[in-house]
Amino acid sequence: MNLYINAPAYFSNVHGTEDAVYRYQQYVSRHMDICQYTRCLDTVGIAPIIAPEKEYAAHRYTETKLVHRKARMASLSLRMHYEQFLNASALDRIQMLADNILASFRVIKKKLGKDFDLPLCEAQLKVLTNKFLEEYWH
Numbered sequence: 001m002n003l004y005i006n007a008p009a010y011f012s013n014v015h016g017t018e019d020a021v022y023r024y025q026q027y028v029s030r031h032m033d034i035c036q037y038t039r040c041l042d043t044v045g046i047a048p049i050i051a052p053e054k055e056y057a058a059h060r061y062t063e064t065k066l067v068h069r070k071a072r073m074a075s076l077s078l079r080m081h082y083e084q085f086l087n088a089s090a091l092d093r094i095q096m097l098a099d100n101i102l103a104s105f106r107v108i109k110k111k112l113g114k115d116f117d118l119p120l121c122e123a124q125l126k127v128l129t130n131k132f133l134e135e136y137w138h
Contacts, residue, residue: 002043002044004044006046008047008080010051015086020090021094024097024136027128028132046076049077065111
């Protein structure tokens with residue numbers, strides 16, 4: 001396992017972690033191998049940020065887009081819309097998280113260029129998301 005998807009910053013501290021969302025994060029982390037999409041990275045950490053606007057304004061949370069070839073790692077924390085996530089169903093939250101993961105992979109693609117196979121990565125994430133939803137809700 002070389003993809004680590006952490007609980008959303010702020011949101012999980014204040015509201016806890018929903019079981020379905022936690023299981024999805026773990027499922028994707030276990031089943032995606034970053035080495036299938038690039039030879040430049042060994043480890044990728046993704047920690048979505050879901051916080052009210054006042055938290056950003058107070059500089060408590062900032063996006064991180066670190067892709068370090070020499071250290072062979074990436075660390076990404078991209079913002080998600082707090083109110084939408086707060087009011088979403090478990091299914092919608094999972095889709096929002098999948099979108100955040102994909103946005104993180106797009107950042108990696110932008111930094112690594114041809115050295116990152118985004119279409120394959122995107123296809124794998126879509127397959128895993130659909131498979132998770134089938135297994136979890138059926």
